[in-house]
Amino acid sequence: MNHNSRRYYEKQLRRKVGTAIHDYQMIRRGDRILVAVSGGKDSLVLLKVLADLRRSAPVEYEIMPVHLSTGFEKDFGRIIEWARSALGLEIEVVQTGISEILARVSDPEKSPCALCSRLRRGRLYTLAQERGVSSIALGHHLDDIIETFFLRCFYTGQIGAMAPARVSNDGRNRVIRPLAYCKLTLVKAYFSFFDVEPVSCSCMIRPDSKREQIREYLRILEKDNPKMKNSIFAALGNIDTKSLCLKGEYHAHSH
Ligand code: SF4
Numbered sequence: 001m002n003h004n005s006r007r008y009y010e011k012q013l014r015r016k017v018g019t020a021i022h023d024y025q026m027i028r029r030g031d032r033i034l035v036a037v038s039g040g041k042d043s044l045v046l047l048k049v050l051a052d053l054r055r056s057a058p059v060e061y062e063i064m065p066v067h068l069s070t071g072f073e074k075d076f077g078r079i080i081e082w083a084r085s086a087l088g089l090e091i092e093v094v095q096t097g098i099s100e101i102l103a104r105v106s107d108p109e110k111s112p113c114a115l116c117s118r119l120r121r122g123r124l125y126t127l128a129q130e131r132g133v134s135s136i137a138l139g140h141h142l143d144d145i146i147e148t149f150f151l152r153c154f155y156t157g158q159i160g161a162m163a164p165a166r167v168s169n170d171g172r173n174r175v176i177r178p179l180a181y182c183k184l185t186l187v188k189a190y191f192s193f194f195d196v197e198p199v200s201c202s203c204m205i206r207p208d209s210k211r212e213q214i215r216e217y218l219r220i221l222e223k224d225n226p227k228m229k230n231s232i233f234a235a236l237g238n239i240d241t242k243s244l245c246l247k248g249e250y251h252a253h254s255h
Pocket residue numbers: 070072112113114116117201202203204205206207
């Protein structure tokens with residue numbers, strides 16, 4: 001198979017998504033999955049792969065694509081059209097008023113992205129409750145997960161990342177990330193065959209510079225060690241707690 005063909009990337013992506021779904025038991029029979037569609041490349045790839053897999057999946061599940069409108073995005077209509085014609089899916093648009101909230105409360109010296117994503121997450125969880133869905137699918141990929149690991153480690157003094165599947169902190173929602181095994185390069189390569197322009201999230205208030213910087217560091221390091229990202233991801237599932245600096249009950253057992 002031609003290694004640059006649509007078919008090639010599609011196969012790779014489906015295989016990785018299928019494996020992640022299986023490994024983390026992301027989808028169960030009869031699930032109603034709310035798919036968060038920002039209109040960016042990742043979310044469109046996620047929507048397409050979930051729609052495609054549904055046809056061949058051993059279990060039946062339902063997809064509900066939802067777009068939480070921040071008020072920043074321009075021309076989301078083309079994404080709605082694309083989902084209709086290419087996937088036969090109707091995206092529901094929910095207004096959030098987040099752009100006005102950010103204009104009022106965000107600190108001009110700081111990136112508003114953390115607050116923006118917290119507000120969107122809150123709205124998404126509430127919506128999931130209202131609609132009685134069984135899980136929420138998000139388009140985060142392998143690079144997002146490991147960047148988050150370094151962001152938390154460097155700036156909040158915490159070891160943690162983004163789980164491929166988890167129950168939310170308030171215990172009310174189940175969140176799944178079916179692209180967890182897919183690198184950004186694969187997501188982008190597959191997306192290049194889509195017949196639609198993505199909607200960029202960037203409101204250009206101020207980009208998340210810390211994440212950009214970590215992405216750049218990782219890009220440089222990956223040149224010397226192409227397997228590095230997979231190794232970091234594997235490390236996140238293979239934790240040697242006894243060698244960590246945990247206090248209290250672990251103390252007596254650690255080296
Ligand atoms: S760039 Fe995206 S995440 Fe950041 S504030 Fe704007 S819309 Fe929100």
